[in-house]
Amino acid sequence: MRKILVVGAGQAGLQIALGLQSQGYEVTLMSNRTADEVRSGRVMSTQCMFHTALQHERDLQVNFWESQAPKIEGLGVSVAGPTVSDSNEGSRVIDWVGKLDGFAQSVDQRVKMAGWMETFAQRGGQLVIHGAAVSDLDYFSRTYDLVLVSAGKGELVSMFERDAARSPYDTPQRALAVAYVHGMGPRPEHPEFDAVRCNLVPGVGELFVMPTLTTSGRADILFWEGVPGGPLDVFQGVKDPSEHLALTLELLEKFTPWEYARATKVELTDAGGTLSGRYAPTVRKPIGQLPGGGLVLGVADVVVANDPITGQGSNSASKCAASYLDSILSHGDKPFDAEWMQTTFDRYWETAQHVTKWTNAMLSPPPEHVLNLIGAAGQLQPAADRFANGFNDPSDFENFFYEPEKTGAYLAGLTG
Template sequence: MSRKILVVGAGQSGLQLALGLQTQGYEVTLMSNRTADEIRSGRVMSTQCMFHTALQHERDLQLNFWESQAPRIEGLGVSVAAPGSHAPGPTQRAIDWVGRLDGFAQSVDQRVKMAGWMETFAQRGGQLVIHGAAVSDLDYFSRTYDLVLVSAGKGELVSMFGRDAQRSPYTEPQRALAVAYVHGMGVRPEHPDFDAVRCNLVPGVGELFVMPTLTTSGRADILFWEGIPGGPLDAFKGVKDPSEHLALTLELMEKFTPWEYARATKVELTDANGTLAGRYAPTVRNPIGRLPSGGAVLGVADVVVANDPITGQGSNSASKCAAAYLAAIVERGDKPFDEEWMQSAFDRYWDTAQHVTKWTNTMLQAPPEHVLNLIGAAGQLQPAADRFANGFNDPSDFENFFYEPEKTAAYLGSLTGQ
């Protein structure tokens, strides 16, 4: 007798879980509010760059369909604008380096990936229901399934999961987000022979991320501004026209990150749906959602742990959450998926997610002196640059050298022989 599982939400975690459960012989129903075609032809949903561990979870399920087409990202670079240098005259860089990743990273536009995965799920005999689920729907479904997983990170369903105040230091959004997918980006002259995600920090203003990606029309780059609310980058709120959005993106690049603007002078949008703007407060929620009838559902990925994208962890965390939950479900055998089990499944994911949340919330603050020293030293000490870059794959390593001035000093001392 195969167990019946309902997955609500067809993002990275929902689809990865649904496809993984399918291979294990579960009877899986997937609810999505859009068809594969609607996703593919719709608006970009995210920025995403997945590092080695998250990509390996996809490979383990043989879902790495685009691996040969997507750019191989072999580095992660950091540039820091010299404080106050953007007024007047061009901004200078105080820091500029690139770290090498141990295992390459990749970015696949979620329109490409989610549409492709959804079609695969249906081809493999999965039950696909195109319907935006409300809480009342879940009340009904919870009686007919052994387990209901909620992985739709926006909308009404999230309200079923209470905020965990102890793990959520912020009540307001910490950044205003603005994304543009473009063709025609030039290479960074510092490393023309390999691709890297570039993180550009403008102290007191915000951050610009540039990442190579694969989109519906092939190779592209993502230009992603994170602006401190109320500051000069918080300028996209009323902008509806995509070309106006790109023009503003480039204008801000010219002012605050001229070294990135220099390779963006010939860019154009990948498509009319290639822009996105918004903001949300980073929040950790209780993993168990209560239904009016008394039933319980389990929250997945950013339903329960939503971090700001400043550290590029969203899709990585979603992949890691799906992998943790899949293992917990399979290990459960035919025992009931009760609330105690739900909490333990979440705790297993929190083992990795807690490090992401701590690091991300730290990066949203102005960096303390010892962190600036570390980032500065990485320009002279390649092992420090490489270690920082690889922290994006395994953020738990930051505990060893990043948060405490003593540990940072000891680590840098070990590299310089002092």
């Protein structure tokens, strides 16, 4: 029986641990918090998982909240016009909703990670509550066949060298601010189905609104992504949750009044329902070397951390976990050496590279042909639907998004 240590109990670490456990591996999972501490703590993220990522959870039979979480059937895009001003006459120059081929869902990671940790322990897994340092891993690497590092923050990440060729940014490209709320009104357009809303405010940032399942039931996430130094970059140092929400709503009223109209009666889901911060999107080399010479393999956002502007974090973590799990299972009893680690990452990168390319493109002001595409989707439902489904499979953007010629040919094919 092969012994594997997974460090970090997020989407990827838990998914791999549960998957290996179901195949009879001896798995130890290290988490710096207990399930109860996770559940009663602060929100950790925004997350909207699309069909492919959700299917990986179904395949492992750990999709425990599927019947409770809102089924997100659409993805809408609005672009604020230049008339947005203090007088609240904000208008949208673009506004449409694309339909998803398979529904998406968002489950607050406090709910999911706590539940998965308890499941792992109930099924006989060894759950160690301990914040791991490099020195700990140095010791453990001698007693395990493989050590996977899926803790995306802190000291452990520094073991993985930044891949400069794949990381165009060295500073954060957005200031992030999240609030989980109850009491959001329905969307005036297509209220009959749930959709994620992506509101683009040129030169200022983006507002995402997504239905979710949290510790207290159905809720919505209000998520601002502000250009650093701009009018949305005002959450640093705001510690009080109610002040955070008031600021969130003030910005909604000013920059996205059509969303503010739905949000006049909202309240925070709980005292832990806010989050703010920023980080530089970074791709890292996948193999970390310990002081004693042992090797560890980085997982998910330890090695590929994208800005959340394209909503890919949890999706990428799920896809990385599924890919790594397959690579481990198909390797049999051969050693998990550096060559295997690199090959395993390279296989995941075939998927992840499309996410990184698309996300980095969305962080820049859109070129004219992309504006034309987003505008045309308002009149051409197939274009809206295809753009929405790109969130599930970002590799499709290669076919119609990046190059003006391909975009033009695609739109001409729809209108011809």
